[in-house]
Amino acid sequence: MLSKKxxxxxxxxxxxxxxxxxxxxxxxxxxxRERIPRKFLEFILLxxxxxxxxxxxxxxxxxxxxxxPPTEIxxxxxxxxxxxxxxxxxxxxxxxYEKCQECRDEKTCAIRLVMKDVRDAIADILDHTSLxxxxxxxxxxxxxxxxxxDFQI
Amino acid sequence: MLSKKxxxxxxxxxxxxxxxxxxxxxxxxxxxRERIPRKFLEFILLxxxxxxxxxxxxxxxxxxxxxxPPTEIxxxxxxxxxxxxxxxxxxxxxxxYEKCQECRDEKTCAIRLVMKDVRDAIADILDHTSLxxxxxxxxxxxxxxxxxxDFQI
DNA sequence: TATAAATCTATTTAGTTGATAGACTAAAAG
DNA sequence: CTTTTAGTCTATCAACTAAATAGATTTATA
Numbered sequence: 548m549l550s551k552k553x554x555x556x557x558x559x560x561x562x563x564x565x566x567x568x569x570x571x572x573x574x575x576x577x578x579x580r581e582r583i584p585r586k587f588l589e590f591i592l593l594x595x596x597x598x599x600x601x602x603x604x605x606x607x608x609x610x611x612x613x614x615x616p617p618t619e620i621x622x623x624x625x626x627x628x629x630x631x632x633x634x635x636x637x638x639x640x641x642x643x644y645e646k647c648q649e650c651r652d653e654k655t656c657a658i659r660l661v662m663k664d665v666r667d668a669i670a671d672i673l674d675h676t677s678l679x680x681x682x683x684x685x686x687x688x689x690x691x692x693x694x695x696x697d698f699q700i
Numbered sequence: 701m702l703s704k705k706x707x708x709x710x711x712x713x714x715x716x717x718x719x720x721x722x723x724x725x726x727x728x729x730x731x732x733r734e735r736i737p738r739k740f741l742e743f744i745l746l747x748x749x750x751x752x753x754x755x756x757x758x759x760x761x762x763x764x765x766x767x768x769p770p771t772e773i774x775x776x777x778x779x780x781x782x783x784x785x786x787x788x789x790x791x792x793x794x795x796x797y798e799k800c801q802e803c804r805d806e807k808t809c810a811i812r813l814v815m816k817d818v819r820d821a822i823a824d825i826l827d828h829t830s831l832x833x834x835x836x837x838x839x840x841x842x843x844x845x846x847x848x849x850d851f852q853i
Numbered sequence: 854t855a856t857a858a859a860t861c862t863a864t865t866t867a868g869t870t871g872a873t874a875g876a877c878t879a880a881a882a883g
Numbered sequence: 884c885t886t887t888t889a890g891t892c893t894a895t896c897a898a899c900t901a902a903a904t905a906g907a908t909t910t911a912t913a
Contacts, residue, residue, distance in 0.1 A: 549788040549815065551902065557811050582802055587903055605859045606911030622814055635702040649735055655841045657834035658710050661775055661825070662702065668821040672814065681810035688808045704871065740872055758890050759880030860909065
């Protein structure tokens with residue numbers, strides 16, 4: 548389940564992606580535009596900065612902006628930063644492997660084998676979708692809907 | 701993230717699947733064999749019974765057994781019963797759709813579009829994997845490993 | 854040097870997960 | 884028909900995590 552934290556983070560990043568190259572945005576503005584509790588968003592953006600996704604400038608004229616172009620920031624990176632590993636069980640995590648406490652034989656564990664497939668499927672999608680991809684898809688959907696409306700008029 | 705509850709449930713079901721057709725097994729035995737807290741397992745098996753996955757008999761000679769052959773019980777069903785919807789966000793859930801509180805335009809929501817793909821990928825795997833499939837894959841892996849050992853000797 | 858804005862530290866609240874205890878009910882055996 | 888076995892129900896608890904809040908601090912710019 549995607550946490551609110553990650554949802555908020557993605558919302559803010561999508562705005563920053565849409566306005567990429569136009570200077571930094573204020574936490575307060577992002578919070579208001581997306582109706583996110585301001586202090587909570589501060590915390591989220593800070594984590595994203597520490598992960599190298601965002602950069603910030605303090606003082607007057609400061610704010611947050613993407614550290615890289617929207618094509619180079621994957622959703623996988625964002626979700627991992629805010630929600631932790633993508634894997635449903637730690638023993639199939641690639642980025643944060645951990646042994647299961649009670650699993651007797653990890654190599655033949657039936658649960659592990661299915662969950663490995665699930666992890667790979669999730670990672671495949673999220674690591675190959677960038678912020679820009681998200682914006683594009685959203686725009687595509689909008690076009691489709693407009694098309695339908697035009698047709699109906 | 702897969703909860704301990706679901707892991708425990710799957711462990712118990714895999715044993716019941718392996719010994720399918722040989723009469724019911726006791727909660728206490730399953731708990732001991734898999735090192736699961738007994739009372740917790742009672743609760744888990746009861747939920748699975750109410751979901752139609754297990755059947756039980758009380759009294760002497762009683763216990764739990766699968767309500768259907770292991771080929772007809774999917775992991776998806778089990779995970780949904782014990783952990784709830786597969787979807788990472790409720791607005792893309794097929795079995796338990798719920799509107800997001802704050803999403804302005806669901807149809808073009810960029811987050812929703814990616815998460816829909818993720819949900820479909822997860823469901824595709826879990827709904828097409830049965831308990832029997834799990835046992836088979838585990839056995840296959842064991843064979844592979846044995847093969848390697850034989851080769852090395 | 855005043856001010857704007859991010860950053861840090863701490864704390865709170867609420868909900869979920871995992872686990873436990875004990876009384877109750879149904880079925881089978883003798 | 885009574886005893887034993889084994890699942891079922893109700894209640895509760897402790898630990899952990901998610902979500903949110905408050906206030907003090909630091910840094911950079913005008």
